[in-house]
Amino acid sequence: MFQDGFPIYLRDDVTTAVGMIPQKTYNNVTIDVSEDTIQYFQDNAVIRFPYRIYYIDSSDEVIDNLSPRQKMILHCIYSRSCDGFVRQMHIYSLLQMDYEDWAIPYIVKICDEYVVEILEMTYDILKEQDTVRIKRFCLENIVPFCKSYNRMISYWNEYYRYRYNNFHKYIGRKLFRDCFGYSKSMERRE
Structure with a gap:
């Protein structure tokens, strides 16, 4: 398994x-x-x-x-x-750790979930790193990655919209855009 x-x-x-x-x-x-x-x-x-x-x-x-x-x-x-x-x-x-590429799917997946503290911690660490390997992985998995982005948005909408009322400043959006390379044009490539 x-x-x-x-x-x-x-x-x-x-x-x-x-x-x-x-x-x-x-x-x-x-x-x-x-x-x-x-x-x-x-x-x-x-x-x-x-x-x-x-x-x-x-x-x-x-x-x-x-x-x-x-x-x-x-x-x-x-x-x-x-x-x-x-x-x-x-x-x-x-x-x-100096994580290997095969660990990247686990890093990306955990960030589409509902625990905002995980998003904040991940962003704080990754914003200081070169995330080109993560961005390449996300681009190679554009369909599940865009679903993850949308899932992150739905959790923001359900649980965090009132605490973080401006989605453009929400940590999940910053993480997906800055560290994972999300852009609206990815949705059109699905």
């Missing part, structure tokens, strides 16, 4: 990282991963990963025993957690 979210050459590292995930779920729910998946195209391959995972978070001691690449994989996986605080902590850790 997690192997499809990473390039084939990472198979052993993915297996090791996944082996560190506790097999216990939040509130003992009976599902461990959602049936819904996220799908992108990267490096001439389809990558697919669960929309949500329900496993409890791994301890810091477990993560410390992994290689940098395995840590990156685990951070990607936990960016899909059902717990917003866990998602934020792991995407923060991922963004602090």
Whole structure:
């Protein structure tokens, strides 16, 4: 289930990282991963990963025993957690690393969700970086990327419109435009 979210050459590292995930779920729910998946195209391959995972978070001691690449994989996986605080902590850790291109789909996907604090944190980190690799990924995945942009707008409209009444100044819009390369012309290329 997690192997499809990473390039084939990472198979052993993915297996090791996944082996560190506790097999216990939040509130003992009976599902461990959602049936819904996220799908992108990267490096001439389809990558697919669960929309949500329900496993409890791994301890810091477990993560410390992994290689940098395995840590990156685990951070990607936990960016899909059902717990917003866990998602934020792991995407923060991922963004602090010299992340590889295969981590980009996880970074982009988390930014179309409803936790504005994740958008603010991601923007604060990425605005200081060269995001040309992220922009290239978004351009290669124009249809799902534009859907993500529209989804981000719908969450702004539903939850944040009154706090951030000017959409042009909303952090989600700034993140998608400044760091991910969104432009209105992308919608016409779908």
